[in-house]
Amino acid sequence: STYVRRFLIKNEKVIYQAYPHWLFYLDLIGLIFFLISVYLLLNEPVFIQNHIPRIILWIPWLDYVKISVWHLGLGTMIFVGLMVVWEAFIDNKTTELVITSKRIIHKTGLLNRTVIEIKLGKFEKIIVKQSFIGRIFNYGSITITGMSKVQTTIHHIVAPLKFKKQLWQYLEYDRIKPLYK
Structure with a gap:
């Protein structure tokens, strides 16, 4: 993601990036x-x-x-x-959903851009919804709710369960990482 990589802060790296499913590139x-x-x-x-x-x-x-x-x-x-x-x-080409080492970033739009950033550890829950067809083609919706009730929903994301798993694995690794130093 070119947008996200341009705005990474010091010592921040991309952990995982999710993409819109190819089925939804055309309405x-x-x-x-x-x-x-x-x-x-x-x-x-x-x-x-x-x-x-x-x-x-x-x-x-x-x-x-x-x-x-x-x-x-x-x-x-x-x-x-x-x-x-x-x-x-x-809309699909300009949607970015990225887990970095410090935050979750959701960007949409080309001319009218919306960027939602939720600091890792400052969110309450992540909800994954997949329809029957979504399970067959491996796409779904992800809703992330921050502690301040900021909520972002991203529809038609490839492998939403993998996104959720990557997020929780990184948070667990980040939590226990100081024990191994």
Whole structure:
């Protein structure tokens, strides 16, 4: 994670990093919306060909264009579908969840960035939720609650139980480490 590594403090190192699951890089509803729209645009139903009204649009580089309401609607649906898919892709690419030697860092967003940091040892609980499908594909949601009731939930994380295990193992190691010096 480039963001987290840039802001590590002195003597802090990354212990474990979790990633969003690849299944959620594309928003399924947006993708279905997009594919159906493209299919209907390429395979216009016979009953629509002669019965749909046309409107005249002014497009600066094409001047006036006569277009059917059907094609205008499908073009809008394709645009909306692409934007939903793009938003899901960017959201997943900019999500970072890292355990460092001093804190847990959760960062989301590209232009509007949100960073939540919880000091190790200053959190109350970590909750892992996995659906049946999540257990099959090894993804789930992680909710971390800090002592000051700061709470962060990260959805669709790969191997959430491994994240939890890494966190508890590091905390246990850090607690008994002085005994071995």
